[in-house]
Amino acid sequence: MTSLFLSVMPIVILIWMMTKKNGLPSHIALPITALMVGLLQLFYFNTDFTLISANIIAGILSAITPISIVAGAILLNRMIYLSGSEDIIRRWLEGISKNQVAQLMIIGWAFAFMIEGASGFGTPAAIAAPILVGLGFNPLKVAMLALVMNSVPVSFGAVGTPTWFGFSNLGLDDATLLETGKITALIHFVAAFIIPPMALRFIVSWGEIRKNYLFVLISTLSCTVPYFLLAQWNYEFPALVGGAIGLIMSVVVARFGLGLATAEQKVAKTAVAGEAAALGDAVSMNMTSMSSQATTSGTSKQSQPDNQAVSTGQILKAMTPTILLIAILIVTRIKQLGIKSMLTDSTELFTVSFGPLGDFSLSKALILKLSHILGTDVTWAYKTLYVPALIPFLLVVLISIPLFKLQGNIVKQMFSETASRIKMPFIALVGALIMVKLMMTGGENSPIMTTGQAFSDLMGTSWQYVGAYLGALGAFFSGSATVSNLTFGAIQQTIALNVGLPQTTILALQSVGGAMGNMVCINNIIAVSTILGIANKEGYIIKRTVIPMIAYGIVAAIMSTVV
Structure with missing residues (x-):
C-alpha cells in the first residue's frame, strides 16, 4: 500500500500544482514532479543512482525530438505570417460564404483540422478563432467552439507526434502502433458525428444547425473519411491530408451552396476592419503571449488591405508552403517509394566511445544514437532526417x-521568434520525459507498474469504460496530448496486460482521451482567451466544454466494446 501511495503521489501533486488557484505553469510543475520521482526512486525504491542518472540524461536528450518538431512548426508558421500569406488565406476564407454555419465549419472545423495535422500544439484554435471573431462572432462563444472542434484530429496532429512519439517509451513494434492508430481513428470518426454540431451550438441555434445539417455532414465527412482511410496504413499524416482534402471539399461545396439554407445569414460585424486585422495579426505572433507582443512584430508583415480582392494566383502562392509540406510528407512516408528506407537507414557509419557517458554512433541516415549511457542498458536515438x-x-x-522574396531582417525575425518561443516548452518537455522515464524505472516494481496494477485490481475489465478519461486528465493538466500519452501510456498498457484487455484498444482510448482533453485543457483555454481578449472566463468555459468532452468519452467507451 505504501508503494502505491508513493507511486501515485507525484501524479496527484502534479495535477494539484497545475489546477489549483494560481496554478504553476507546466515548465515549472513538470520538472518539480520529475525531481520528486527521482528522490523517491533513490531513497524509497533504492534504485541505483547510476541508473537514475542514465535515465535523466536519456530524458533530456529525448526532448530534442518533440521540441525540434515544435520549432519547425513555429518557424513555418512565422514564415507564413511574415510573408503576408496568412492575410491572404484569411481574406480568402472570409469571402467564401456569408452563411454562418458554412463559415464556422470551413474555418473552425476544416481549416483548423488541417492546421492541427501540420503543427498541432494549440495552434489551430489560436489561428481559427481570431478569423471567426473578425467575421463578427462573439469572442467567448468562438473560444468554446474552437476548443471543442480541435479534438478529432489531435491524435494525429503535428504529423502524428502524439501517436508515434507519445507511445515511444512502450516498446511497441510498428504493426502494434499502426493497429492502435487504426482503432484511434475509428473512435474519432464516430465521435465526429456529434462533435461539430455540439460545437456549433455554442454560436448558432439548433434550428440553424438543422437547416444546414447536410453541409455540416458533408464538411465533417470530407475530413474524417480520408482521415480514417489514411490511418489504415499510416499514423503520421491522417489529420494533415484529411484536413487538406476536407478544406478543399468544404470550400467547393459552400461555393455551390450545397446543403446550406437558401437565405444567407448576414453576419453582424462586432469590430471594425482594422480591429479584425489586428486580431488576425495577434494570433500568429504568439498563441500564448499578450497581444502587445504580437503588435510589435506585426510591423514587419507584408500585409494587404482587407477590402482588396484575393486572386486565384495569390491564393495558390499563399498555400504553396502548405501544399509542399503535405507533398513532402507523403513522399517521405510511403514505403514503396523507397525514400522512407533511406531516411531511416540505421547502418552505422562510425562509433565513438565517450567514456563513462556511453557510445555514440552515426548511421547512413544521420541517426544519432547514444548507447550504454553511464554503463547501463539505457539508450537514446534521434532520427535526424525522419x-x-x-x-x-x-x-x-x-x-x-526566395519564393516570397523575404528580406534578411524578416528571415532573422522568423528564427529569433521561433527560438524565443521554444524555451518554456523545452523545459516542460524535459521535465515530462525525465518524469516518465523515472516512473518506468524498476521493472515490475516501477511506480508505473505499481499504479497500473492497482487500477487493474480496482476496475478489472471495466477499465475500458473509463480509460479515455485518464487520457483527458493528462491533457487537462499538461496541455498536450503528446505529454498525456507519455505520462499515462505506460499505466494504460500495464492495466491492459494485467486484466487481459487488448493493449491496442486501451492505448487507443488513451490517445482519444488525450485528444478530447483539449476541450478542457487549461493551457489552451488561457491561450485562446488571451488572444481574443477574454478575461477571467476559464471556469465558465470549462463548465461548458466539459459536456462535449464527457459525451466524447461515452462514444469512446461504447466503441471500445465493438472494435
Whole structure:
C-alpha cells in the first residue's frame, strides 16, 4: 500500500500544482514532479543512482525530438505570417460564404483540422478563432467552439507526434502502433458525428444547425473519411491530408451552396476592419503571449488591405508552403517509394566511445544514437532526417524564403521568434520525459507498474469504460496530448496486460482521451482567451466544454466494446 501511495503521489501533486488557484505553469510543475520521482526512486525504491542518472540524461536528450518538431512548426508558421500569406488565406476564407454555419465549419472545423495535422500544439484554435471573431462572432462563444472542434484530429496532429512519439517509451513494434492508430481513428470518426454540431451550438441555434445539417455532414465527412482511410496504413499524416482534402471539399461545396439554407445569414460585424486585422495579426505572433507582443512584430508583415480582392494566383502562392509540406510528407512516408528506407537507414557509419557517458554512433541516415549511457542498458536515438523537423518543416521554409522574396531582417525575425518561443516548452518537455522515464524505472516494481496494477485490481475489465478519461486528465493538466500519452501510456498498457484487455484498444482510448482533453485543457483555454481578449472566463468555459468532452468519452467507451 505504501508503494502505491508513493507511486501515485507525484501524479496527484502534479495535477494539484497545475489546477489549483494560481496554478504553476507546466515548465515549472513538470520538472518539480520529475525531481520528486527521482528522490523517491533513490531513497524509497533504492534504485541505483547510476541508473537514475542514465535515465535523466536519456530524458533530456529525448526532448530534442518533440521540441525540434515544435520549432519547425513555429518557424513555418512565422514564415507564413511574415510573408503576408496568412492575410491572404484569411481574406480568402472570409469571402467564401456569408452563411454562418458554412463559415464556422470551413474555418473552425476544416481549416483548423488541417492546421492541427501540420503543427498541432494549440495552434489551430489560436489561428481559427481570431478569423471567426473578425467575421463578427462573439469572442467567448468562438473560444468554446474552437476548443471543442480541435479534438478529432489531435491524435494525429503535428504529423502524428502524439501517436508515434507519445507511445515511444512502450516498446511497441510498428504493426502494434499502426493497429492502435487504426482503432484511434475509428473512435474519432464516430465521435465526429456529434462533435461539430455540439460545437456549433455554442454560436448558432439548433434550428440553424438543422437547416444546414447536410453541409455540416458533408464538411465533417470530407475530413474524417480520408482521415480514417489514411490511418489504415499510416499514423503520421491522417489529420494533415484529411484536413487538406476536407478544406478543399468544404470550400467547393459552400461555393455551390450545397446543403446550406437558401437565405444567407448576414453576419453582424462586432469590430471594425482594422480591429479584425489586428486580431488576425495577434494570433500568429504568439498563441500564448499578450497581444502587445504580437503588435510589435506585426510591423514587419507584408500585409494587404482587407477590402482588396484575393486572386486565384495569390491564393495558390499563399498555400504553396502548405501544399509542399503535405507533398513532402507523403513522399517521405510511403514505403514503396523507397525514400522512407533511406531516411531511416540505421547502418552505422562510425562509433565513438565517450567514456563513462556511453557510445555514440552515426548511421547512413544521420541517426544519432547514444548507447550504454553511464554503463547501463539505457539508450537514446534521434532520427535526424525522419523526424519532421528538418524535413519537411525547415526544408519548406528554406524553399519559401526566395519564393516570397523575404528580406534578411524578416528571415532573422522568423528564427529569433521561433527560438524565443521554444524555451518554456523545452523545459516542460524535459521535465515530462525525465518524469516518465523515472516512473518506468524498476521493472515490475516501477511506480508505473505499481499504479497500473492497482487500477487493474480496482476496475478489472471495466477499465475500458473509463480509460479515455485518464487520457483527458493528462491533457487537462499538461496541455498536450503528446505529454498525456507519455505520462499515462505506460499505466494504460500495464492495466491492459494485467486484466487481459487488448493493449491496442486501451492505448487507443488513451490517445482519444488525450485528444478530447483539449476541450478542457487549461493551457489552451488561457491561450485562446488571451488572444481574443477574454478575461477571467476559464471556469465558465470549462463548465461548458466539459459536456462535449464527457459525451466524447461515452462514444469512446461504447466503441471500445465493438472494435
